[in-house]
Amino acid sequence: MTDLNPTRRTVLCAVAGMSVLPDVPQNALAQTPPSHTALSVTLRINGADIARPIEVRTTLLEFLREQTALTGTKKGCDQGSCGACTVHIDGHRVVSCLTLAARCQGHEVTTIEGLAQGDVLHPMQAAFVAHDGMQCGYCTPGQVMSAVALVKEGHTGTDDEIREWMSGNLCRCGAYPNIVAAIRDVADHTPARG
Amino acid sequence: MHAFQLIAAGTPGAGTTFIAGGTDLLQLMKNNVIAPDQVVDLAGAHLRGITATSIELRLGALETMADVAAHPEVRRGWPAISQALLLSASPQIRNMGTMGGNLLQRTRCVYFRDTAFACNKRHPGSGCPAIAGENREHAILGASDSCIATHPSDFPVALMAMGAGVAITAAGGGTRVVPLADFYRLPGDTPEIETILQPGDVITQIVVPASEAAKRSVYMKVRDRSSFAYALASAAVAIEIRDNRILHAGIALGGVAPMPWRAAKAEQALIGATADAAAFEHAGRLATEGARAAGMNAYKIALAQRAVTRALMEAAHPTAETGVL
Ligand SMILES: Cc1cc2nc3c(=O)[nH]c(=O)nc-3n(C[C@H](O)[C@H](O)[C@H](O)COP(=O)(O)OP(=O)(O)OC[C@H]3O[C@@H](n4cnc5c(N)ncnc54)[C@H](O)[C@@H]3O)c2cc1C
Numbered sequence: 001m002t003d004l005n006p007t008r009r010t011v012l013c014a015v016a017g018m019s020v021l022p023d024v025p026q027n028a029l030a031q032t033p034p035s036h037t038a039l040s041v042t043l044r045i046n047g048a049d050i051a052r053p054i055e056v057r058t059t060l061l062e063f064l065r066e067q068t069a070l071t072g073t074k075k076g077c078d079q080g081s082c083g084a085c086t087v088h089i090d091g092h093r094v095v096s097c098l099t100l101a102a103r104c105q106g107h108e109v110t111t112i113e114g115l116a117q118g119d120v121l122h123p124m125q126a127a128f129v130a131h132d133g134m135q136c137g138y139c140t141p142g143q144v145m146s147a148v149a150l151v152k153e154g155h156t157g158t159d160d161e162i163r164e165w166m167s168g169n170l171c172r173c174g175a176y177p178n179i180v181a182a183i184r185d186v187a188d189h190t191p192a193r194g
Numbered sequence: 195m196h197a198f199q200l201i202a203a204g205t206p207g208a209g210t211t212f213i214a215g216g217t218d219l220l221q222l223m224k225n226n227v228i229a230p231d232q233v234v235d236l237a238g239a240h241l242r243g244i245t246a247t248s249i250e251l252r253l254g255a256l257e258t259m260a261d262v263a264a265h266p267e268v269r270r271g272w273p274a275i276s277q278a279l280l281l282s283a284s285p286q287i288r289n290m291g292t293m294g295g296n297l298l299q300r301t302r303c304v305y306f307r308d309t310a311f312a313c314n315k316r317h318p319g320s321g322c323p324a325i326a327g328e329n330r331e332h333a334i335l336g337a338s339d340s341c342i343a344t345h346p347s348d349f350p351v352a353l354m355a356m357g358a359g360v361a362i363t364a365a366g367g368g369t370r371v372v373p374l375a376d377f378y379r380l381p382g383d384t385p386e387i388e389t390i391l392q393p394g395d396v397i398t399q400i401v402v403p404a405s406e407a408a409k410r411s412v413y414m415k416v417r418d419r420s421s422f423a424y425a426l427a428s429a430a431v432a433i434e435i436r437d438n439r440i441l442h443a444g445i446a447l448g449g450v451a452p453m454p455w456r457a458a459k460a461e462q463a464l465i466g467a468t469a470d471a472a473a474f475e476h477a478g479r480l481a482t483e484g485a486r487a488a489g490m491n492a493y494k495i496a497l498a499q500r501a502v503t504r505a506l507m508e509a510a511h512p513t514a515e516t517g518v519l
Pocket residue numbers: 079080081211212213214215216217218219220236255256259281282283284287290291292293294295296297298299346347348349395396397398422423424425
């Protein structure tokens with residue numbers, strides 16, 4: 001796992017890096033937008049300030065995936081229904097597909113890339129690996145971001161409670177039992193909130 | 195999505211489309227159901243605050259669904275509000291969606307949300323494909339020959355059972371409080387008009403009276419899966435019972451009408467009645483009086499009746515049933 005991750009990330013960074021050159025048009029926006037809808041924003045993501053010129057329609061999800069090299073956050077439905085795009089804003093979990101990037105200025109955004117400390121996985125990431133909480137892995141970044149927030153919110157009393165409070169994250173592979181086991185494991189090893 | 199200008203609330207000459215949590219607005223804009231040139235950001239407006247007194251609960255329009263649902267005073271004095279919110283959407287959406295935005299969520303009618311179809315609400319006069327089409331989720335009460343869409347939100351159903359009001363500030367200043375029952379408009383032959391809001395009106399607060407009935411209120415939601423789905427039918431009840439007699443009753447239905455549906459006849463029948471199963475079943479039947487099915491939604495009539503009866507039973511004899519995890 002630890003061997004594969006950096007390799008995959010390096011490849012993705014190289015590809016994504018090309019699309020953030022300023023004079024390359026964003027492929028999401030086919031026609032040139034009227035100039036008054038062009039903005040210049042600085043977003044604080046995983047502790048770093050990232051400044052980019054954007055089009056006002058850009059969602060936080062598009063900003064992360066297309067304007068920066070942060071492709072860990074996934075686009076599933078683009079309509080708020082699947083949770084693949086879950087990130088934290090000021091510590092609260094939200095869906096980035098229904099969030100305008102321009103409205104995130106002055107807030108702290110945390111993505112899946114912001115969880116690990118260098119090569120040391122966040123306990124929730126480690127638990128997903130240990131419990132085999134994924135199959136194809138597409139929903140996993142969103143599941144992990146949601147799960148980290150869930151434990152902080154304290155809704156882990158029973159497995160049913162975990163399932164209810166994870167209901168915003170769908171998994172087409174049906175890895176649910178192992179996802180619940182991973183969250184249960186982390187919750188049981190997290191001191192209760194004060 | 196049509197390009198737009200994003201401007202702060204209070205900007206002179208600002209447009210009349212507001213963004214609060216953005217969870218419905220962005221879906222509608224992405225699907226080209228609406229295409230505003232200007233979007234006014236309410237984030238900087240001072241529309242927050244949750245205050246509970248012995249007289250009333252005041253909810254700032256920009257308070258999130260998650261914060262209101264978790265608020266200890268709300269849970270104690272107006273439990274159906276907390277229940278309705280916790281049974282809405284997902285934890286992520288509840289962290290984003292706001293009180294004002296939830297009141298104004300547009301219908302989930304699939305034809306309305308897909309511009310490939312005609313729709314009287316989106317394009318007045320173009321027709322309503324739902325009437326002879328996919329109408330399993332559509333209205334059985336309050337519909338018209340031009341539109342049979344339902345209002346999809348849960349929270350206003352709880353508000354309706356408790357006699358809440360909406361505080362509105364007009365574009366030129368001046369605030370008024372409108373009873374929620376007068377806030378929504380039935381479709382008639384103008385389904386594009388859904389509320390009494392005028393261009394530029396901002397919802398600032400929601401005001402809910404305190405009462406013994408509100409303290410015992412219950413929200414019951416029936417849906418296709420056990421979580422993260424819209425109501426096929428729901429019921430909010432707020433009743434006060436003394437010595438097994440019903441002193442006060444507020445009842446509203448959700449998911450079955452173009453607006454949260456107050457069941458006034460069922461309320462009246464309960465006042466003075468003995469709080470027993472027979473009275474609650476009778477109230478369930480009265481609550482759907484005049485219901486008319488469009489076809490695939492015929493099952494909703496019995497479903498709504500039973501939701502009312504069960505909610506009343508639960509309010510009279512609390513069990514763990516409506517306890518939201
Ligand atoms: C996948 C999914 C599932 C959902 N499931 C449910 C569910 O089960 N039950 C449920 O009730 N809801 C559900 N919702 C809907 C969600 O609760 C609403 O989208 C949300 O409450 C809207 O609030 P908002 O602040 O995001 O509104 P916005 O999207 O910001 O605004 C919605 C509308 O209200 C207007 N507006 C907002 N605030 C004001 C104000 N203060 N004054 C005047 N106008 C205003 C906006 O201009 C816009 O027209 C679901 C949503 C999604 C995406």
